Amino acid sequence: MSELFIELLSEEIPYWLQKNSVEQFKNKIIDVIIENNLSLSKKVNINSNFTPLRLIFSCSNLIKEQKSSIKEIKGPPVNAPENAIMGFLKKVGISKEKLEKKKINDKDYYFAKHQVIGKKSEEVIKNNLESIITTINWQKSMRWTHDSFKWGRPINNILFYFDNKFIPLDFLKTYSINNNSFTVSHKKIEKELKFKNFDQYKKKLTNSKVIIEQIGREEKIKKEINNFCKVKKIILKDEYNSLISLNAGLTEYPDALFGKVQKDYMSLPQEILEVVMINDQNFIPLFEKNNNLSPYFVIVGDFIEKKFQKDIVKDNEKVLEARFADAAFYWENDLKIKLESRKQLLSDIQFHKKLGTFDDKTKRMEFFALNLATQLNFQFNTNHLIQAVKLSKLDLTTGLVREFPELQGIIGGYIAEKEKKDKIICLSLKEQYLPKGPSDLCPESNLSILLSLSDKIDTLLGFFLIDEMPTSSKDPYALRRSALGILRIIIENNLKIELEKFFNNEIINKYNLQNTKNFEIKNLIIFLIDRFRFFLKSITKRQDVVNAFFVKKSFSSDFLTLYKKFIALNEFINKGEGKKIIELNKRALNIVIIEGKKMSINDFINKDLLQEEHEKILVDTLDKVKNKIKNEQEDFKSVLNTISCLYIPLNNFFDNVMVNVNDVKIKSNRLSILKKVLDTLKIYADFSKIQK
Amino acid sequence: MASRKNVLSFQDIIFNLQNFWSNNNCTIIQPIDLQVGAGTFHPAIVLGALGKNSRNIAYVQPTRRPTDGRYGKNPNRLQHYYQFQVLLKPSPKNIQNVFLRSLKSIGIDPKKNNIQFKEDDWESPTLGASGLGWEVRCNGMEICQYTYFQQIGGIKCNPVSVEITYGLERLAMFIQKVNSVFDIIWNLNKKEKKTIKYKDIYLESEKQFSKYNFELANTEYLFKYFEYVENECKELLNKNLPIPAYENCIKASHYFNMLDARGVIGVAQRQSYILKIRSLVKSCCEIYIKQEL
Numbered sequence: 001m002s003e004l005f006i007e008l009l010s011e012e013i014p015y016w017l018q019k020n021s022v023e024q025f026k027n028k029i030i031d032v033i034i035e036n037n038l039s040l041s042k043k044v045n046i047n048s049n050f051t052p053l054r055l056i057f058s059c060s061n062l063i064k065e066q067k068s069s070i071k072e073i074k075g076p077p078v079n080a081p082e083n084a085i086m087g088f089l090k091k092v093g094i095s096k097e098k099l100e101k102k103k104i105n106d107k108d109y110y111f112a113k114h115q116v117i118g119k120k121s122e123e124v125i126k127n128n129l130e131s132i133i134t135t136i137n138w139q140k141s142m143r144w145t146h147d148s149f150k151w152g153r154p155i156n157n158i159l160f161y162f163d164n165k166f167i168p169l170d171f172l173k174t175y176s177i178n179n180n181s182f183t184v185s186h187k188k189i190e191k192e193l194k195f196k197n198f199d200q201y202k203k204k205l206t207n208s209k210v211i212i213e214q215i216g217r218e219e220k221i222k223k224e225i226n227n228f229c230k231v232k233k234i235i236l237k238d239e240y241n242s243l244i245s246l247n248a249g250l251t252e253y254p255d256a257l258f259g260k261v262q263k264d265y266m267s268l269p270q271e272i273l274e275v276v277m278i279n280d281q282n283f284i285p286l287f288e289k290n291n292n293l294s295p296y297f298v299i300v301g302d303f304i305e306k307k308f309q310k311d312i313v314k315d316n317e318k319v320l321e322a323r324f325a326d327a328a329f330y331w332e333n334d335l336k337i338k339l340e341s342r343k344q345l346l347s348d349i350q351f352h353k354k355l356g357t358f359d360d361k362t363k364r365m366e367f368f369a370l371n372l373a374t375q376l377n378f379q380f381n382t383n384h385l386i387q388a389v390k391l392s393k394l395d396l397t398t399g400l401v402r403e404f405p406e407l408q409g410i411i412g413g414y415i416a417e418k419e420k421k422d423k424i425i426c427l428s429l430k431e432q433y434l435p436k437g438p439s440d441l442c443p444e445s446n447l448s449i450l451l452s453l454s455d456k457i458d459t460l461l462g463f464f465l466i467d468e469m470p471t472s473s474k475d476p477y478a479l480r481r482s483a484l485g486i487l488r489i490i491i492e493n494n495l496k497i498e499l500e501k502f503f504n505n506e507i508i509n510k511y512n513l514q515n516t517k518n519f520e521i522k523n524l525i526i527f528l529i530d531r532f533r534f535f536l537k538s539i540t541k542r543q544d545v546v547n548a549f550f551v552k553k554s555f556s557s558d559f560l561t562l563y564k565k566f567i568a569l570n571e572f573i574n575k576g577e578g579k580k581i582i583e584l585n586k587r588a589l590n591i592v593i594i595e596g597k598k599m600s601i602n603d604f605i606n607k608d609l610l611q612e613e614h615e616k617i618l619v620d621t622l623d624k625v626k627n628k629i630k631n632e633q634e635d636f637k638s639v640l641n642t643i644s645c646l647y648i649p650l651n652n653f654f655d656n657v658m659v660n661v662n663d664v665k666i667k668s669n670r671l672s673i674l675k676k677v678l679d680t681l682k683i684y685a686d687f688s689k690i691q692k
Numbered sequence: 693m694a695s696r697k698n699v700l701s702f703q704d705i706i707f708n709l710q711n712f713w714s715n716n717n718c719t720i721i722q723p724i725d726l727q728v729g730a731g732t733f734h735p736a737i738v739l740g741a742l743g744k745n746s747r748n749i750a751y752v753q754p755t756r757r758p759t760d761g762r763y764g765k766n767p768n769r770l771q772h773y774y775q776f777q778v779l780l781k782p783s784p785k786n787i788q789n790v791f792l793r794s795l796k797s798i799g800i801d802p803k804k805n806n807i808q809f810k811e812d813d814w815e816s817p818t819l820g821a822s823g824l825g826w827e828v829r830c831n832g833m834e835i836c837q838y839t840y841f842q843q844i845g846g847i848k849c850n851p852v853s854v855e856i857t858y859g860l861e862r863l864a865m866f867i868q869k870v871n872s873v874f875d876i877i878w879n880l881n882k883k884e885k886k887t888i889k890y891k892d893i894y895l896e897s898e899k900q901f902s903k904y905n906f907e908l909a910n911t912e913y914l915f916k917y918f919e920y921v922e923n924e925c926k927e928l929l930n931k932n933l934p935i936p937a938y939e940n941c942i943k944a945s946h947y948f949n950m951l952d953a954r955g956v957i958g959v960a961q962r963q964s965y966i967l968k969i970r971s972l973v974k975s976c977c978e979i980y981i982k983q984e985l
Contacts, residue, residue: 011826012809012811142823142824144852145785188803250808308804315831316806318871319831
């Protein structure tokens with residue numbers, strides 16, 4: 001058995017492209033292995049790894065050579081014109097007397113038996129390698145030395161080993177790409193590494209400061225941070241794991257170094273410090289046990305010898321301080337102009353050409369927020385609400401937000417605090433953009449909810465009104481995120497509101513648009529439902545249950561009720577009763593499908609034809625269940641309890657009542673009963689779509 | 693500053709880079725004698741990166757960004773500063789190694805420092821140009837840009853060039869370990885034991901130009917200048933003289949930057965000015981490449 005292993009060595013590949021490209025690379029090679037039967041067992045040991053400079057694939061247990069086989073190729077009919085037969089002979093490369101005849105559907109055809117000689121596995125892979133490498137789909141790709149070669153970043157060398165042997169690749173010459181039999185160490189060591197197999201390759205690389213596993217690099221960073229944190233009695237927050245992954249993807253041998261922020265800057269708002277550290281430098285902030293920012297932060301370097309660490313930390317601190325100094329300068333300046341007196345500046349900032357300035361947006365938001373508050377029966381102080389909305393976007397005119405856009409809202413909140421505005425207002429300003437992503441928290445205070453909802457609704461409805469809806473690949477205004485935010489706020493805060501009714505003409509008129517003829521409210525609701533399905537799937541990981549739930553074409557836009565109904569279903573089907581119902585539903589469906597092909601099944605049950613006790617009981621129960629499903633609007637658990645009452649009568653029906661009787665009238669009536677069972681259950685969900 | 697006597701001066705950094713690239717197959721040319729917003733504007737790059745002929749050049753380019761002036765008060769920002777530019781066409785194999793060695797020639801040993809290549813794709817809307825590459829950071833500070841040109845003037849680059857831009861002031865601050873650009877040692881005259889600093893040469897100029905750029909430049913004139921050079925460029929294009937036509941694009945771009953610093957260009961207007969320059973640059977490039985063929 002042979003080992004295959006390939007290394008693509010390149011200039012620095014951006015972190016966000018690494019994982020996806022190595023996955024594609026791996027899958028393409030596996031496809032070749034499978035298509036060409038290069039593996040006998042399913043136990044091939046596949047490894048794919050990456051560093052910023054390398055995509056690595058290795059796999060053991062491949063056969064050295066394909067087995068030879070005989071392949072039968074179908075040719076033209078025996079009575080086909082001579083030139084067609086000649087053409088076939090030419091294609092398969094044998095003489096006419098060697099052809100065989102076979103009958104297919106009463107017609108004679110020529111067949112050629114063709115011996116396929118097994119190729120060496122290395123040849124098969126080698127012949128496919130050019131197309132494997134050049135068809136990796138990069139979201140961003142470039143050309144360098146050779147005009148026709150496009151890749152994520154310039155490739156420096158390609159290494160192909162099979163069966164402990166280096167195999168040269170001729171096609172690389174055309175693209176001026178190196179084809180050395182060795183790899184290189186960490187850049188700082190500058191060594192050429194020779195080896196015979198993947199194991200040696202990995203060992204030699206580890207010895208010269210290259211950890212090829214992303215997870216190994218992540219763990220190294222985490223360990224070093226945790227050791228430091230123990231000593232300093234501080235903590236690393238879980239939410240910064242993604243920063244660790246990023247740093248691990250930017251280094252071949254990460255070394256965690258620790259810097260300290262000068263005291264003077266610690267008085268700046270904490271979020272400013274965090275954003276500057278993270279966005280500018282990929283530094284990882286560390287926290288006190290009370291969740292306040294600690295003065296310590298992590299710098300991840302790429303193989304830093306002890307003796308150089310101190311200087312490197314100092315330099316990094318200096319860069320950070322220069323950025324903090326910038327931020328402090330903006331912060332002081334921003335505090336000089338009162339929030340309220342920024343209103344004029346706000347009318348200079350365009351939200352969208354057709355949707356006006358941010359001042360226009362704020363005016364709409366005020367109307368939307370007051371409307372929402374009334375519909376939601378919120379206890380609220382009208383003055384607070386109006387003030388919060390009016391202040392909400394003013395920080396867009398500050399230097400800090402212009403420099404650090406991700407701080408919008410937060411800066412406004414801080415300035416409002418300095419201006420001694422009501423606390424609840426300051427909080428709502430800071431929380432108005434929540435939730436920013438799927439894992440972000442939702443706002444909880446009434447004022448924050450109203451601000452966030454009215455902002456998101458204004459954006460979503462506005463772009464739909466001007467026909468700027470997202471497409472499958474483009475969502476430039478992040479409307480999916482807005483929609484998901486709206487849904488999560490509604491669900492997590494238990495808000496009952498029918499959105500379709502909220503988007504009424506009075507609301508739409510606030511946009512003062514001349515032309516909205518392409519707008520249909522239906523499209524907006526469909527978009528929201530689509531996001532809602534995505535959300536339900538992401539929290540339950542059950543695509544089948546989501547599909548079972550959304551069988552109808554139209555839905556109410558009261559997402560809270562829909563959510564409760566869905567969750568009740570999801571809990572139900574995980575319990576014994578739910579499973580039983582799924583099973584009986586399936587049994588009923590099978591009979592209805594099979595018999596339905598032979599005769600039409602009536603929707604109407606003729607009670608006079610009911611003979612057996614068990615069918616009478618089932619029909620009675622069905623009526624009760626149907627009533628309950630149709631009329632209960634809130635308590636979905638009790639609906640599902642009623643549905644599980646169907647189990648015993650239905651089971652008894654199956655056990656004691658023959659469907660397939662000679663009397664056609666009775667048979668048809670019994671099929672109608674089963675059909676009614678199915679139709680009744682379907683009012684809640686299509687149980688047949690649920691896998692166990 | 694223990695070894696201040698042996699520190700590499702600003703002019704030494706330039707000498708060393710020139711020597712290094714000269715020894716690495718480059719022709720050391722001189723800057724364009726016009727106000728440019730970036731070293732890339734040099735016709736040797738914008739026009740030179742087009743076409744099939746190979747070209748390896750390096751030069752220092754004084755650069756102007758009127759909006760970055762801070763009246764000499766900010767330790768990191770200047771309206772006039774220097775870039776060291778390298779253009780290699782076609783992009784050589786393993787150019788990154790050569791680049792790292794160039795850092796060593798100015799006292800930055802990649803083994804002793806943390807050099808990072810941070811994804812930073814480049815785009816110049818006025819030049820209709822774009823490329824993929826990195827910003828190079830040394831211990832967290834951005835010191836260079838390293839870009840593979842993909843297109844210029846809307847024309848696909850074939851072969852592809854690699855462009856390396858060194859921010860000379862940043863480098864000098866890092867090498868000399870000073871916190872303000874004005875404290876950079878420009879020249880260390882060992883015989884006379886005299887030190888010339890950046891501020892001796894440029895502080896007063898920064899103050900005056902900041903005042904001029906932000907407060908005094910006559911916008912009425914600037915609008916007219918823009919119109920003049922725009923028309924001149926079109927005339928020259930009609931006469932098939934793309935090189936002088938392109939120089940007028942450079943002028944137009946500078947007048948636009950000045951108007952921007954004076955804050956008299958609105959959002960929508962801004963876009964239309966950029967588009968005007970871009971379409972002129974595009975025509976220059978198209979005619980230039982036709983002539984080369």
